[in-house]
Amino acid sequence: MYGTTAKILRVDLTTASIQTQTLDEDFYRLYPGGKALAGYILLTEFPAHTDPLSPENVLVIANGLLTGAPVSTATRYVVSARSPLTGGYGESEASGYWGPELKMAGFEAIVIKGRAPRPVYLWIHDGQAELRSAEHLWGTFTAEAQSAIRTELGDEKIRVLQTGIAGENLVPFAGLTNDLRHFNGRNGMGAVMGSKKLRAVAVRGTSRYQSMAHDAEQLMALGKKIAQGVRESPQAFDLQQRGTPGLVEPLNAAGILPTRNFRQGVFEHMDELKWEAYEKQIFTARRSCYACAVRCKREVLVDGKTSEYGGPEYESVGAFGPDCGISDLHAVAKANELCNAYMLDTISTGATIAFAMECFEHGLLSLQDTGGIDLRFGNAEAMLAMIPLIARREGIGMLLSEGSRRAAEKIGGDAHFFAMQVKGQELAMHEPRGKYNVGIGYAVSEIGADHLVVAHDTVLVNPESVSFKNARGLGITQAQPLRSFSAEKMEHFFILERWNSLEKVIGFCFFGVAPRSLILPEQVLEAVRYATGWDFTMEEALQIGERATNMARLFNLREGFSRKDDTLPERLFQGLENGPLQGIPMPHQEFEQALTTLYLLKGWDPETTMPGRVRLEALSLGWAADLVNGGA
Amino acid sequence: MKLSLIGYFSGYPHTAPRRLELELAAPSLLGQVLTGLGIPLDEVHLAAVNGELVDLQTAVVQPGDVVKIFPAMDGG
Numbered sequence: 001m002y003g004t005t006a007k008i009l010r011v012d013l014t015t016a017s018i019q020t021q022t023l024d025e026d027f028y029r030l031y032p033g034g035k036a037l038a039g040y041i042l043l044t045e046f047p048a049h050t051d052p053l054s055p056e057n058v059l060v061i062a063n064g065l066l067t068g069a070p071v072s073t074a075t076r077y078v079v080s081a082r083s084p085l086t087g088g089y090g091e092s093e094a095s096g097y098w099g100p101e102l103k104m105a106g107f108e109a110i111v112i113k114g115r116a117p118r119p120v121y122l123w124i125h126d127g128q129a130e131l132r133s134a135e136h137l138w139g140t141f142t143a144e145a146q147s148a149i150r151t152e153l154g155d156e157k158i159r160v161l162q163t164g165i166a167g168e169n170l171v172p173f174a175g176l177t178n179d180l181r182h183f184n185g186r187n188g189m190g191a192v193m194g195s196k197k198l199r200a201v202a203v204r205g206t207s208r209y210q211s212m213a214h215d216a217e218q219l220m221a222l223g224k225k226i227a228q229g230v231r232e233s234p235q236a237f238d239l240q241q242r243g244t245p246g247l248v249e250p251l252n253a254a255g256i257l258p259t260r261n262f263r264q265g266v267f268e269h270m271d272e273l274k275w276e277a278y279e280k281q282i283f284t285a286r287r288s289c290y291a292c293a294v295r296c297k298r299e300v301l302v303d304g305k306t307s308e309y310g311g312p313e314y315e316s317v318g319a320f321g322p323d324c325g326i327s328d329l330h331a332v333a334k335a336n337e338l339c340n341a342y343m344l345d346t347i348s349t350g351a352t353i354a355f356a357m358e359c360f361e362h363g364l365l366s367l368q369d370t371g372g373i374d375l376r377f378g379n380a381e382a383m384l385a386m387i388p389l390i391a392r393r394e395g396i397g398m399l400l401s402e403g404s405r406r407a408a409e410k411i412g413g414d415a416h417f418f419a420m421q422v423k424g425q426e427l428a429m430h431e432p433r434g435k436y437n438v439g440i441g442y443a444v445s446e447i448g449a450d451h452l453v454v455a456h457d458t459v460l461v462n463p464e465s466v467s468f469k470n471a472r473g474l475g476i477t478q479a480q481p482l483r484s485f486s487a488e489k490m491e492h493f494f495i496l497e498r499w500n501s502l503e504k505v506i507g508f509c510f511f512g513v514a515p516r517s518l519i520l521p522e523q524v525l526e527a528v529r530y531a532t533g534w535d536f537t538m539e540e541a542l543q544i545g546e547r548a549t550n551m552a553r554l555f556n557l558r559e560g561f562s563r564k565d566d567t568l569p570e571r572l573f574q575g576l577e578n579g580p581l582q583g584i585p586m587p588h589q590e591f592e593q594a595l596t597t598l599y600l601l602k603g604w605d606p607e608t609t610m611p612g613r614v615r616l617e618a619l620s621l622g623w624a625a626d627l628v629n630g631g632a
Numbered sequence: 633m634k635l636s637l638i639g640y641f642s643g644y645p646h647t648a649p650r651r652l653e654l655e656l657a658a659p660s661l662l663g664q665v666l667t668g669l670g671i672p673l674d675e676v677h678l679a680a681v682n683g684e685l686v687d688l689q690t691a692v693v694q695p696g697d698v699v700k701i702f703p704a705m706d707g708g
Contacts, residue, residue, distance in 0.1 A: 234675055234703065238640035249638050250702040253678050253685070276650075314708065430707050438707070451707045458704040464674035465704065516706045580685055 001025045002214035003065065003531030004033070005207075009107045009129055011122060013196050014055060014114030018129050023108075029534065030620055034064040035091060035504040036544060037109055038080035039551030042089065043624060045111070048558050052084040052188075053170055053195040055115035061102075061161070061201065062109035064507015068100035068209050068290070071223040071527050072230070073512025073519070075099055075289045078184075078504060082559070084172040084195075085188040085348070085403055086424040086448045089555040092175065092189050095289040095509050096182030098203065101159040103212075105205025112196060121162075121200040123153065126207070134199040138168060141341040142177055143308045149202050161201045164343025166391040167194035171401045173348035173426075174391075177340060181287065181297060181310035185345035187425065187447050214533035222526055226519055227293035233518035234466055235459070239296040239511050240286070242275045244314035248321075249274040254458075255579030256434035258427070259322040260377050261354040262420050262571055265431055266579035269327030273317055282311065282333050289509070296511055302330075302337045312336035312346070315451075318429030319350025324357060325377030335384055342391035348403060351426035353386050355404040356396070358418040364411050371395045420569050423448035423561075430456065432572055433586050435482050437493050440594060443566045444497075446552035454496035455515045457482045470514035473521035474499055474538075485587070485594035494601045501545030546602075547619045550611050553604075554621075557628045563609045566595060633665070633693055639703040641671060655695075662691040662699065677704035 006028060008021040031040045038060040050056040059081045066074040077099035083090025102108075106127040119134040137145040146160045159178060166174035167190030174190030177183050184190075193199075210216040230236045238246055248270060251257040255265040271277065278298075284306050287297035298311030312320070312333055320326060320335040339346045353375075359365045360375040367374070373396070375382045389397025399407050404419035404426055420427045425448025432439030441453030459467035463479040474496070480489040499521075503513055506528065513519045521538065528536040556565075568591070575583035599606040603615030613625045635652045642650040648669065656665075662681070663673055666688075679688045680700045693699055 234640045235706065237643055238703070239708075241640070241643055244708050246639055247705050247708070250678070250705040253638070253680060253700065253702050428707070456706045458677060459706045461677070461704065462674050466675065467704065467706075510708055516708070 001028065002533045003069070003212055004028065005103060005106050005108055005212070007107045008109045008111060009124065010111045011129070011131070012114045013112065013116040013120065013131070013198060016116070016131055018131070030544075030547065032065040032544065033067070033108055033505060034062050034076065034078045034093075034507055035080070035501060036548040036551070037062045038078050038091065039089070039548050039555065041111055042080060042082070043551050043555055043627060046082060046555075050082065052082040052087065052090070052192060055113070055196065057081050057192055057195070059112040059189070059192050059196065060109060061112070063099045063103055064505060066527055066531055067507035068103040069213070069223070069527060069531055070209060070220050070291050072226050072292045072294055073289070073509035073517070074507050074527070075292060076504070076507040076509055077102070079176055079189040081189060081192040083187040083189075083447065084170070084191045088423060088448070088559055088561055089446045089552040090187040090189060090192070091447050091504075091552070092184035092186040093504055094176070094178060094182045094184045095292075096178045097290045098159040098161045098178035098182070099507065100209075100290040101203045101205055103205065103209070104207040105203045106207065110201065112198060115195065116197040119197045119199055121149065121202060122198065123202050125204045137199045139165060141165070142343055143180055143341065145200060146180060149200060153202065155204055158202050158204045161203070162199055162343070163190035163193040164341065164391075166342045166344045167191055168199070169391065169393050169401075170194055171344060171391060171393065173345040173352075173403055175343055175345045177343055180308055180340065182289065183340070185347060186450070190343050213531050215530045219527065219530035222523060222530060223291070226523065229518050230293045235516060236294050236511075236518040239294050239517065243286075243296045243298045243311075245278045245298065245312070245317055246275045247314040248317060251431075254434055255576065255581040256431035257322050258318060258429050258431050260325045261323060261358045261418060262427065262431065262569075263358075263576070264578045265434065265576040265581055267322035267327075270322070272327040273321045273329055273332065277329055278317070281329050292509075292512070294511055294517070300333050302333050307333070307337050309337045309340035315429050316346040316350065319347050319354070320383060323350055323354040323429060324383050326380045326383055327378075328380045331380035331384060335387060338384065338387040342387065344387065344391055347428050348426045349387060349390060351420060352390070352400050352404045352407065353383055355407070355418050355420065356386070356400055359411055359415050362414065362418075364413055364415050365396070369396055369399075417570060420571065421449060422568060423565055425449050427569070431576075432568065433576060433584065434581055436485055436586065437489065437496075439568055439572060439586060439591065440490075440493055440598065441497075443568050443595065444598065446549070446556050452500060452510050454493055454500055459515050460492065467515045470518075470520055473514070476515075485590040487597050490594055490597040490601060493598060495542070497549065498542040498545035501549045502541050505544050505548050543619060547621060550616065550619055550621055551624065553609065553611060554624050554628055557608075557610055563595070563607060566609065633695060634698045636700040637671070638700055639705065641675070641701060641703060656693065659692050659694050662686070662693045663688050665693060666701065671701070675703055676701050678702040
């Protein structure tokens with residue numbers, strides 16, 4: 001088999017046993033890495049209804065099919081398990097260098113079960129793997145732990161994937177980081193890792209991708225062509241020049257910059273947070289991921305020196321800035337650094353603090369509750385004070401470390417109205433009232449509110465734009481308004497969802513592939529063909545994406561999820577308080593009708609969201625139909 | 633007229649700076665002004681004149697106006 005090591009490392013932490021499994025090509029072509037491979041393993045090996053933080057949870061770390069290929073943005077790996085935040089299928093992707101390094105070390109995925117009696121880390125190097133004590137790393141910040149691992153193993157080129165203090169403390173929105181600058185932030189995968197007493201996975205590999213590829217020469221040529229195209233692509237060029245913080249000003253102008261816990265869409269202090277302020281006040285350099293010419297990562301100053309943890313992405317600027325009513329960019333950068341040192345998801349952390357601020361302003365939390373902290377919108381010191389308390393589960397942090405949904409249940413009263421979450425996961429910093437497909441994505445995503453389910457509506461409103469033209473290869477033919485729930489728009493959604501799901505299977509970054517960026521659909525297919533030698537078509541590509549989504553859905557159905565969980569916070573069905581969209585709610589009835597339309601397109605029962613047996617068999621998932629009671 | 637190019641317009645086409653000051657002899661259609669600068673109108677998602685969003689097809693700009701144009705932005 002070309003383009004893959006076809007090897008999975010299986011680790012049982014309870015018994016300290018390590019084994020290697022080799023996959024065959026027929027299996028791998030159906031589940032070629034990332035979300036698909038993780039979904040298959042979770043569906044077949046996770047004992048249903050088991051506590052996410054018990055030893056029985058199954059933690060899967062899986063490279064995408066193309067991860068490590070010499071093509072810009074083919075860098076992603078997925079971390080998956082039952083989520084302690086949502087109780088459902090858990091998943092989080094990251095880029096960087098760790099995934100490619102795992103491949104060069106001889107493995108595509110790691111399946112981790114059990115719980116170590118004492119803290120350990122996993123050391124993988126050129127086909128070998130061993131568990132080592134991590135007792136000296138337990139309780140340390142992520143930068144200290146990474147440095148200690150590299151020092152004791154005697155190689156500064158080792159790539160370290162790890163959780164942090166927040167994961168050790170089982171905070172359900174604790175994440176993972178690799179190289180301190182790339183994050184599997186969402187869904188609490190760090191807490192699962194912490195529950196297993198596994199602090200880190202260090203890898204080093206010296207294989208070369210070229211020796212694995214079916215046609216390395218053609219793949220290299222494609223990678224070179226794509227790299228040269230970055231400056232000619234408006235979206236990719238913007239990611240290189242400004243990075244994701246460049247989103248702040250355009251979203252504010254459109255009235256869809258989440259502000260003060262999604263009450264408002266325009267932040268009056270936006271000028272202090274926009275890219276020009278970022279560039280002037282904190283920006284020091286651009287960084288990249290493995291073999292990527294887009295180079296969207298930022299380095300920044302925190303406390304007067306270049307941070308070890310990289311710069312805040314747009315999501316972090318949004319969550320700690322406008323969503324908390326804060327205009328101090330230095331405080332935002334500090335909050336980002338703190339989360340990364342403790343290893344908390346910046347989105348859920350910022351959004352949960354914004355939730356608490358609104359509760360505080362409504363008297364649902366008192367000064368006594370907060371330990372004397374004046375937790376009002378706009379108070380940067382209060383926001384910063386919350387982060388260590390959450391990570392260490394101390395004081396008010398004990399309550400907030402549960403995330404906004406569970407905290408609201410404990411606070412009671414109207415607090416549930418202020419919890420901006422779906423399935424327990426906090427909304428990312430994208431306002432669905434101005435781009436309805438984002439709202440559908442938040443609602444239907446199996447992992448809870450996720451902003452990367454489909455390309456956002458904004459890039460597909462003008463049929464003559466570069467983004468729209470790039471999407472034509474997917475079968476997108478007709479422009480759709482931003483605020484529409486039409487049946488035609490749901491057809492687009494269904495295409496885009498399968499396409500984005502494929503990206504999570506084959507390891508391409510959202511910032512590489514059209515319509516978000518420059519790599520055309522046909523070039524994605526070419527890359528797979530050159531890597532594997534498969535006769536890979538768009539039909540097969542979309543089917544792989546759909547298969548992965550269906551497995552995640554089946555996992556959730558087995559855990560008791562149903563259509564009622566595919567919903568949105570009530571606030572989104574009311575109007576924003578300010579800006580161009582002031583007073584314009586998302587129409588609830590049309591939203592529900594759009595969901596029904598989408599489920600029918602997917603071949604799912606619109607009452608239950610159970611995939612129909614015919615559809616499952618068409619996706620080669622007939623074996624999974626009976627995993628859920630009432631399989632149709 | 634003061635024109636701010638937000639997002640990638642200041643580099644796409646790659647010659648444009650972030651801010652331009654233009655001498656307008658008379659009120660002009662904004663779309664025509666931008667086309668004259670080589671800015672691809674199909675990439676302009678929003679335009680604001682003196683802080684108010686306007687319709688790019690019909691907006692007329694006056695000497696002294698402050699104009700911003702924004703590209704379509706996705707997530708991430």
